[in-house]
Amino acid sequence: MTFRQSHLALPVAVAIMAGCIAPLAVLVAFSFYEVEDFDLIPAFSFRAWGDLATSTTDWFLIGKAVLSGVATTVFTALLGFPVALALTRLATSAKGLAIIVLLTPLYTGEIVRIYAWRIVLGGEGLVNTLLLGLGLIDEPLKFLLFSPFTIGLVLTYNNLPFMVLAIWVSAEMVDRRLIEAARDLGARPVDAFFRVIFPLTTPGLAAGSLTVFALSAGEMLTPSLLGGTSGATAMALVDNLFGTAFDWPLASALALALLATLFLVASAMAGLLLRLKGARAVIGRA
Amino acid sequence: MQRFILNRRQMLGGLAAGAGLSLLGPMGRASAAVSEIVWATWDSNGHPEYVEAFEKATGTKVKLSFLSSEDAQFAALKTGSAADWDVVNPSLNQARRYIKAGELMPLDLTKVPNLAHMYDVFKATEKVKGEDGQTYAIPYLWGLNPIVYRADIHTEEPTYSTLFDPKFKGQLAMRDYALESIAIAALHIGIPRDRAFLLTSDELAEVKKALIAQKPLLRTYWQTIGDLTNLIATGEVTAAFSWRVPYDALKDKMKVAMAKPKAGIMGWCDCFAIPSSLPEEKIETAYKFADYLLGADYASTIAEIGNYATTSSIIRDKLTPEKQEAIFIDDLSVMQNFMWPEAPENYSEWLKVWNEVKAA
Missing domain, CATH: 3.40.190.10 (Periplasmic binding protein-like II)
Known part of the structure; x- marks a missing residue:
């Protein structure tokens, strides 16, 4: 067998498959077990799957995970495009600095960021104090913290760098002459964006979208510590079932259902994005 | 023919004891059998200064292994990943779960003389007993959730x-x-x-x-x-x-x-227990440690630093009224509302x- 470049990926591919399939196989096996007096008993029981099928709470939370992932993806894409395009216009020396600044939030731990958000958005926090001081409001805006708004804001903020980086890399590869040609032929800037830049950056958008979707749909800490009473997530429920409830079969079934749902949604997203004309043009080029 | 098997745990214990011996010289020799016990507990129950008196009196070092959650403790015992724990810390309300799962050793209460000073409400609890009527855990620290x-x-x-x-x-x-x-x-x-x-x-x-x-x-x-x-x-x-x-x-x-709502005060209580897998040679030390947790030294330091009361009345009358109030033992009728x-x-x-x- 002749050695090809693609063979270099084999060891990593094998590791990923093993690291992914082994735990999944364990989850599948556990989902058919029974629990008695805090003992897991190997069995072929459909109890957990039955419980899952009839639980509106579980499916509501899975739906919420999908919604949260899709919403965060859309928000980060809308905000990320202008930032990524602006990055391509910077001088090479400034680009490095800009990327470091862009990633700054990621250097602090998640818990630190969460408590910082509380200080910024709280009833006696920075934003409310400022607005009260300016006389724009009479009472602190309570919805800023511990609400679905907070979850959306923080997930968007946390994931924005991943979207920007992915789009930026794609945007850097767009041949400037194509944009200039479009403008020379009378395209307005907005047309040049939608008909030249956007199609050619869809691979970056796809990569960013899939990353952001995966990271935000499975997020548990931010909703639970900043989402207030609306912070329930499927992930936290899985955690609760594995730990407090010691119901490993149901936890496994729920985890598998969540995984399958997110996988399907992510596949649909990838399919849609990569079917776009520009993506085919770029990827087909390789 | 009797086979001699030295497992990893005994091997490590032996090495540690050997090291202790050479360092401590004659003093260490008396307690050479057990140079260290590992206590799995909450960080609030096990500050190093809380166990200093025990270490001085017995020559056995208490290594603290802090728990992240009750569920994690149970899971660690259940899955055998807690092999180095010598003394564990089930809560009173979950003790039965550990007992049912066979994770704890039945206790010989005659080896814990300080039990005599324990408040009745803790002495009487059935939650630390197995279906065989034996006691598997000893309540030692408690408080209220106000x-x-x-x-x-x-x-x-x-x-x-x-x-x-x-x-x-x-x-x-x-x-x-x-x-x-x-x-x-x-x-x-x-x-x-x-x-x-x-x-x-x-x-x-x-x-x-x-x-x-x-x-x-x-x-x-x-x-x-x-x-x-x-x-x-x-x-x-x-x-x-x-x-x-x-x-x-x-x-x-x-x-x-x-x-402290009159409708009923939620209490919490932590227990001393020995994992059923504890090697024979460490059991005596574990009992000494149980007795220490119900004794005056532990009660004084944890009342002073942590504002917690033990289940023993041993130092209650020596505390100031303010301290008694701070740790909820000024008015013992509180125990009726638990x-x-x-x-x-x-x-x-x-x-x-x-x-x-x-x-x-």
Whole structure:
């Protein structure tokens, strides 16, 4: 067998498959077990799957995970495009600095960021104090913290760098002459964006979208510590079932259902994005 | 022919004992059999200074292994990943789970003379006994989980119903924990204390309604006690079912107080227990440690530094009235109002209700 470049990926591919399939196989096996007096008993029981099928709470939370992932993806894409395009216009020396600044939030731990958000958005926090001081409001805006708004804001903020980086890399590869040609032929800037830049950056958008979707749909800490009473997530429920409830079969079934749902949604997203004309043009080029 | 097998644990123990011997010389020789025991416990129960007196008296070092959660402790014992733990720390309300699973060793109580000083309410508990009638755990440290509140905002001492009062909308918090939150709602809707953990399905449905109605009044559900302390310190929450920690942390900075609702005070209690796998040669030391936890040295240091009371009355009369009050032993009738959160038979139903409330 002749050695090809693609063979270099084999060891990593094998590791990923093993690291992914082994735990999944364990989850599948556990989902058919029974629990008695805090003992897991190997069995072929459909109890957990039955419980899952009839639980509106579980499916509501899975739906919420999908919604949260899709919403965060859309928000980060809308905000990320202008930032990524602006990055391509910077001088090479400034680009490095800009990327470091862009990633700054990621250097602090998640818990630190969460408590910082509380200080910024709280009833006696920075934003409310400022607005009260300016006389724009009479009472602190309570919805800023511990609400679905907070979850959306923080997930968007946390994931924005991943979207920007992915789009930026794609945007850097767009041949400037194509944009200039479009403008020379009378395209307005907005047309040049939608008909030249956007199609050619869809691979970056796809990569960013899939990353952001995966990271935000499975997020548990931010909703639970900043989402207030609306912070329930499927992930936290899985955690609760594995730990407090010691119901490993149901936890496994729920985890598998969540995984399958997110996988399907992510596949649909990838399919849609990569079917776009520009993506085919770029990827087909390789 | 008897085979001699030296497992990893004995091997390590032997090496450690050897090292101890050579370092300590003649003094170490007396206790050479056990140079160290590992105590799995909460960080609040096991500061190094709390065990200093034991180490001095016995020459055995106490290595502290801090727990992250009760569930993690149980899982570690269950899966065998806690092989180096010599003494463990089940809570009174979960002790039966460990006993049923066969994780604990039956105890010979004659080896713990300080049991004589234990308050009756702890002596009498059946929760540490197995179906065989033997005792598997010894309660040693306890406290109350009060409502911590801002005394400048709540002019009347809060009750559990305060946590359901629309007057305080947006300033209240409950713990994200089915057992206590459901029991509190049960007390609020008038279910008596002795039945708060024995709810029928119909009662659970009523409790669920109360908890869903409470949701818009809550600022949030708190996750960890540090989380709640932060919420009270930043003015987000003015009353919450709590542990005493926020009170101790904030009492010098703001007007906070603790309420002990008459409807029933949630108590917590930690137990001493020995994993059933503990090697023979360490058992005597483990018993000595149990006796130490019920003795005067541990009680004095933890009362002084941590503001916690042990289950022993051994030093109560020597404490100042202020200290007695601080650790809830000034008025011993408090023990008549105890409610021990206990996982009910239909616990999975409770958890389901709680998850439904949170997702509602």
